[in-house]
Amino acid sequence: MDAVELARKLQEEATCSICLDYFTDPVMTACGHNFCRECIQMTWEKGKGKKGRRKRRGSFPCPECREMSPQRNLRPNRLLTKVAEMARQHPGLQKDDLCKKHQELLKLFCQEDQSPICVVCRESRDHRLHTVFPVEEAIQEYKLKLEENMKHLRDEMMKNEKLQIKEVQILKEWQEKVKNRRERILLEFEKMSLFLAEEEKRLLQALKKEEEEISEKLEENKAILDQQRHSLEMFLLELEDKNEHSALQMLQDMNDPFISLKMQHPEAIPTVLKTVCRVPGQMEMFRSFQVDVVPDVETAYPHLLLYESRQRCYLSSPVESTLLNRDRFLAYPCVVGQKTFSSGKHYWEVGMNLTGDALWALGVCRDNVNRKDRVPKSPENGFWVVQLSKGEKYLPTISTSTPFTLTEPPSHVGIFLDYEAGDISFYSVNDGSHLHTYSQATFSRPVQPFFCLGAPKSGQMVISTVTVWVKG
CATH class of the missing domain: 2.60.120.920 (SPRY domain)
Incomplete structure (x- = not known):
């Protein structure tokens, strides 16, 4: 008997026929069959309500052989407890290794369905015409594909790592560019602000100079006109005084030379502003x-x-x-x-x-x-x-x-x-x-x-x- 068949046999011996799982707290009935304590008790509890059967008081049939067995006559099977524990820990006796339909080892692999099957499935109509080969060969082929995929993934990871390094470098360079551009913007606007401030100062100075020059000329014209007005007022007072003299005295004053005034008309000053308000940019x-x-x-x-x-x-x-x-x-x-x-x-x-x-x-x-x-x-x-x-x-x-x-x-x-x-x-x-x-x-x-x-x-x-x- 090979190791796989021996493992399968061990699994059968360690499996409860009621729950089809490894024994948990196994007990033995009077007829010598073993069950999980909870499984056999639940089975008998369900049987209490059934009618039409002749039973001895306190006895129930064995699920395996139907022989009557007293309910209280259940003996713990410590040896089977250890066997069940060994079966659980055995790598070849996992539940996934068995066909869910036939409870046989999955020894074959169906190419068309891409799934493992047992020898009973192989003879069924569902798989009879399919390409089937041993699980070991399928696993070997799968490992080869797995290695190829792993190699591909490692290559992709290396590419990803290189791209990541490159992106980090690009991000760093981009942030450096943004930093330089930000500094340049601040610097250029600072220069522009200084330039505008200087241009503002220059225009205000030019306007002030233009204001002072025109104001000075207008003040001179005003002074000339004020002086002429004063002279005219004095001459008018003198004439008014003479107009109060007697007729004989007025005739005597006729030989006095009249004061002649030469009126000086001031130069017309243009008041059109030459300083233009022009802001660069x-x-x-x-x-x-x-x-x-x-x-x-x-x-x-x-x-x-x-x-x-x-x-x-x-x-x-x-x-x-x-x-x-x-x-x-x-x-x-x-x-x-x-x-x-x-x-x-x-x-x-x-x-x-x-x-x-x-x-x-x-x-x-x-x-x-x-x-x-x-x-x-x-x-x-x-x-x-x-x-x-x-x-x-x-x-x-x-x-x-x-x-x-x-x-x-x-x-x-x-x-x-x-x-x-x-x-x-x-x-x-x-x-x-x-x-x-x-x-x-x-x-x-x-x-x-x-x-x-x-x-x-x-x-x-x-x-x-x-x-x-x-x-x-």
Whole structure:
């Protein structure tokens, strides 16, 4: 008998026929069969309720041979206890080594089902046509595959370790780059702050010098005029005194030479500021908030022409349809942008080609301004604009509250809106100089970009890709 068969035989002897597991506290009945104490007692307890059997009082049948055995005549089997313990500890006698269906050792391996089977399973219809070989061979093949997989996994682990080292190095280099860039940003902004502080100081000094020079000249002119006024007052007093003399005395004084005064008119001092407010890098900062502003054709004055350069077509609506649109400007050649702004910061640029002396206007307006009547373009009426004119002729105004006017407008104007701050500022795109600012405006409603042109043949305005002029 080989070792495997001997182990199997030992397992059979150490197995309870009721629970089919190794004995636990085995006992022997009067007929010589062994069972777990708990198993035999439970079996007999269940048999108490069955009727139709003749039993001796206190006796029950043996589950193996059906011979009657007294319930109290159960003797402990200490030898079998040791055998069961040995069977439990034996590596070849594990429960997993047995076929669950036939309780036979799993000696074969089915290739198709990829599972171990016993010799009884081999002869069954389920496995009769399958490829079957001994478990030892299957284990050997499995070990070879296992070694291959282990080698593959070790290779992958080595690759992973190399990649991990590489990623750690990349992370370290990346953090170093970020650190250097952070230091560079701080340094560059510190340099820029120093530069801006120096530029601010230079501009303030230039403005102070300009103020002092013009103020000195104006003070000199004032002193000259004060001196002349004093001389005129003295001469007037002298003449008034003579006017009080008698007629004969006045005739005698006629031979006295009159005091002649030569009036010195002071030189006219120009009071146009030459110091320009220009902050380096400011225009680049504004352009980070740049939006594409497109004129809204439905709001355009009836005689405005709008030409889209990208589409190569006119956008103007027929004059006949103007009365049907309540949003259209009818009093002035105006138009607003399609977008409305009720928050945030926004910047756009407008190009101009002024050829006449008519008054133009740029800026923002509330989305509900009066578009039918002629009203002053002032903040009180919902307009925050600057007027542009190359000439001296201005359009008549109804109110003295007129917007800021530039008599020498640049060819490109940049408009920066900070809605929350209530600021609308105007800049020359050509040199970045500041033109005008409305500070702490109360918008109260959404605002729109606003454009107002002069009379026919007074030039063109370029808004994004749309050219606008008044039809003549």
